[in-house]
Amino acid sequence: MFGEDHFLALLLINILGFAGILVWHIQGRSRPTGRLIVQILFFATMSLVLGLGGIPPYRLDQTELQGAGLLVAKSARILWWTHLAWTIIGFLHIYIGLNRRPREAHLLQDLIVAVVHLGVALSIIGFVFGAPIGPLVATSGVVAVIIGLALQNTLADVFSGIALTLGRAYVIGDWIRLSDGTEGRVAETNWRSTNLLTSAHNVVVVPNSVLAKQGVTNLSRPDETHWTAFTVHIAATHAPFVFEEVMLGVLQGCERIIKVPPPAIALKAIDAIAIEVELQFCVASPASRMPAKNEVIDLAYRGCKTNGLSLAMPPESLLWGPAVTGGEPAAIVRPHSSGAV
Structure with missing residues (x-):
C-alpha cells in the first residue's frame, strides 16, 4: 500500500484533474480566454x-502496483x-490569437492539435499502462500506408492546403486570380x-x-488598389495630343477611380x-473595376461628343476592294446587320 503522503498526493491530483475538466466545461465555448486560464492553472x-x-x-512506482491504489495512481x-x-x-491558441491569424492558420492548428x-x-x-509502443507504431504505419494509398487525392488536398498556409500566398479576405482566369475573394x-x-x-x-x-x-x-485599362479607337481626324488631353480630362472627372497614383493615357x-x-x-479594389469601367465608358462617349471627336469603326466593318473607276483599292463599308453594300 502507498505511504500516506504519496497516496494523498495522487488523490489530490485526481481531484484537481476532474475539477479542471468540470470548470473547463462550465466556462463554455463563449469564454475561450477563461478556458485557457483554467487549463494552465490546473x-x-x-x-x-x-x-x-x-x-x-x-x-509507476513498485509500491503503486498493489491493491486499489493502482487505479488512483x-x-x-x-x-x-x-x-x-x-x-x-x-498555448497554441494564445500564440495564434496574439498574431491575429486565427482563421487562416486553422489548418496548421488542427495538424498540431492532432x-x-x-x-x-x-x-x-x-x-x-506499460504497453510496448514499438509494435503499435509499426502496425499503425502499415495501416497508414494502406489508408494513404486509398486516399491519395484527399491527402494531396490536405498537404497542399498545409503548404499554402505555411507559404502564406494569401489569407482570408484576399482577392486572388488563378492562372485559368478564375478570380475572387478568399472566403474560407x-x-x-x-x-x-x-x-x-x-x-x-x-x-x-x-x-x-x-x-x-x-x-x-501590397494593397487592394488595382490598375486596369480600357482601350478606345477614335477616328484619326485630329492631332494625337488632342485625344490625349480629352481622354485625360475624362479620367480626371471620373469619381469611381482613385487619383493617386494619377491616371494616364497611352497612345x-x-x-x-x-x-x-x-x-x-x-481603382480602390478589384471588386470596383466594373462600376469604374462603366463610368469611364460613359464619360469617354460624352467627351468625344463634346469635343467633336468620332469613334472609329471596327476594322471588321471594312472591306477592301477595287474602286469602281481605276484600279486603286478603296474602302467599302459593310454594315453589321446586312451584307456588303
Whole structure:
C-alpha cells in the first residue's frame, strides 16, 4: 500500500484533474480566454503536486502496483497527461490569437492539435499502462500506408492546403486570380479546398491540390488598389495630343477611380483610319473595376461628343476592294446587320 503522503498526493491530483475538466466545461465555448486560464492553472497545480510528492508521471512506482491504489495512481497520471495536452493546445491558441491569424492558420492548428493528441495517447499507453509502443507504431504505419494509398487525392488536398498556409500566398479576405482566369475573394480555407467568392456573388470551390499547381496572383498585396485599362479607337481626324488631353480630362472627372497614383493615357497605335488610345487608371479594389469601367465608358462617349471627336469603326466593318473607276483599292463599308453594300 502507498505511504500516506504519496497516496494523498495522487488523490489530490485526481481531484484537481476532474475539477479542471468540470470548470473547463462550465466556462463554455463563449469564454475561450477563461478556458485557457483554467487549463494552465490546473495543469500547473497538478505538476506542482507531482513535484512536491516526488511522483514521476512517466512510470509507476513498485509500491503503486498493489491493491486499489493502482487505479488512483493510473488515473492521476492519465489526468496529468490529458491536462498537458490541453495546456499545449491552449498555448497554441494564445500564440495564434496574439498574431491575429486565427482563421487562416486553422489548418496548421488542427495538424498540431492532432500530433499533440497522438503523442499524449502514445505516452499514456506506454508510460501508464506499460504497453510496448514499438509494435503499435509499426502496425499503425502499415495501416497508414494502406489508408494513404486509398486516399491519395484527399491527402494531396490536405498537404497542399498545409503548404499554402505555411507559404502564406494569401489569407482570408484576399482577392486572388488563378492562372485559368478564375478570380475572387478568399472566403474560407479548409482541409480539402479553398472557397472563392466571385464578383458575381458565386462561390467557387477550388481543391487545394489544384490551387497549389496553378499560378496565383494576389491582387490584395501590397494593397487592394488595382490598375486596369480600357482601350478606345477614335477616328484619326485630329492631332494625337488632342485625344490625349480629352481622354485625360475624362479620367480626371471620373469619381469611381482613385487619383493617386494619377491616371494616364497611352497612345498605342495609329493608322489612316483610327488612333488607339488606352486609358489607364487605378481603382480602390478589384471588386470596383466594373462600376469604374462603366463610368469611364460613359464619360469617354460624352467627351468625344463634346469635343467633336468620332469613334472609329471596327476594322471588321471594312472591306477592301477595287474602286469602281481605276484600279486603286478603296474602302467599302459593310454594315453589321446586312451584307456588303
